[in-house]
Amino acid sequence: YEVGDVLEVLPSQSSAADVEVLVGLPADGEPVTDQMHDDWLHVCQELLGVIPPPEQIRGQRLSLTWLGAEFHELANDVDEETITCYAWAYILQLMGGSIFADKSTRYVHLMFLPFLANMHHTGRYSWGGAYLAWLYRQLCKASKQGVREIAGPLILLQIWAWERFPIVALKLLHLNVRYLFQIVWESYKTVIDSLPHFCINDHDIWRTISPLICFYIGEWHHPDRVLRQFGIQQAVPRDCNT
Numbered sequence: 001y002e003v004g005d006v007l008e009v010l011p012s013q014s015s016a017a018d019v020e021v022l023v024g025l026p027a028d029g030e031p032v033t034d035q036m037h038d039d040w041l042h043v044c045q046e047l048l049g050v051i052p053p054p055e056q057i058r059g060q061r062l063s064l065t066w067l068g069a070e071f072h073e074l075a076n077d078v079d080e081e082t083i084t085c086y087a088w089a090y091i092l093q094l095m096g097g098s099i100f101a102d103k104s105t106r107y108v109h110l111m112f113l114p115f116l117a118n119m120h121h122t123g124r125y126s127w128g129g130a131y132l133a134w135l136y137r138q139l140c141k142a143s144k145q146g147v148r149e150i151a152g153p154l155i156l157l158q159i160w161a162w163e164r165f166p167i168v169a170l171k172l173l174h175l176n177v178r179y180l181f182q183i184v185w186e187s188y189k190t191v192i193d194s195l196p197h198f199c200i201n202d203h204d205i206w207r208t209i210s211p212l213i214c215f216y217i218g219e220w221h222h223p224d225r226v227l228r229q230f231g232i233q234q235a236v237p238r239d240c241n242t
Contacts, residue, residue, distance in 0.1 A: 014135065014160045015223050016128055017206040020199055021188050022159050025099075025128035027202040031213040032115065032130035036060065040110045047113055049085040061107035064096050088116045099127075100134050100214075103151040111215055126213075128202075129221070131156070133212035136219040163187040 016027040037043050040060050045051045050070060056063040071089035074082075096108020116122055131153055138152030192200060207223045 014132065014156060015206065016132060016208075016221060017188075017203070017223075018160050019128040019132050019156060020202055020206070021192075021195065022156055022163075023128070023131065023153075024196070024198055025131050026123065026198070027126060027128040028205055029124050029126035029129070032112075032125050032127065033213055033215050034111070034114065036111060037114070043110060043113060047085070047088055047117055049082065057110075058107060060110045061104075062092075062096075062110050064093060064106055064108055067093055067096075067108065084119075087119075088113070091116055098155065099131055099153055101151055101153065103149055105151075129212045130214035132221065133214040133217045133219045136212065137214075137217045140219075 019025055020027050037060075040057060040062075041051050041054075044062070048071075052062060052066060052070075056066040067089055071086050071093075074086050092108055092113060095112050097105075100109060100112065102109070115125060135152045135156060138150060141147060142150035188195075208221065209224055210221050212219045212221050
């Protein structure tokens with residue numbers, strides 16, 4: 001299956017608008033992709049200030065358990081460099097535990113760590129696009145026959161479902177929407193003006209048809225399939241052409 005096959009059966013789907021409003025990650029920016037490093041131990045030493053034991057790394061993934069234990073508590077008398085290392089470690093834990101979680105639930109991909117090296121540049125990237133690409137790819141994997149587990153930033157999927165399908169909000173019911181009137185199309189309409197700026201900063205590209213990139217993952221953003229979510233009458237979606 002392709003992720004498009006999964007999403008086309010839904011009258012509504014998570015989009016860049018949902019990521020920015022609900023999670024606060026920017027939709028606009030440079031793609032989250034780069035060349036892969038060969039020596040991840042050196043990368044950890046340079047950015048985290050410590051070399052993980054070899055058994056705590058699998059390929060380019062680092063143990064979240066080790067990371068949490070190593071950076072568990074910050075002393076009061078440390079220098080600025082140490083504080084920065086702890087900040088990077090904390091963000092890396094967020095990435096592995098939530099934003100870019102995989103099925104292991106125990107490891108974080110170190111390919112994201114170099115993006116934190118310069119905090120002034122970190123915000124230039126489309127983290128919202130990468131977040132959505134990761135989710136779409138995990139949904140694609142979960143749709144395959146025989147697969148019984150799902151990974152990815154499922155908190156977005158859960159909150160998105162609660163906002164748009166009131167019949168499943170806080171209830172252990174199957175998502176079985178039979179009528180269009182059961183869907184809340186514009187779930188943010190009444191609160192959009194009161195949201196922080198970073199939650200609506202890229203609203204002018206929320207309806208952009210474009211690739212979503214996260215390293216080796218490339219998925220399409222197709223808001224044209226769910227125009228009702230933007231208060232627009234739905235027409236037959238056109239093919240995406242770059």
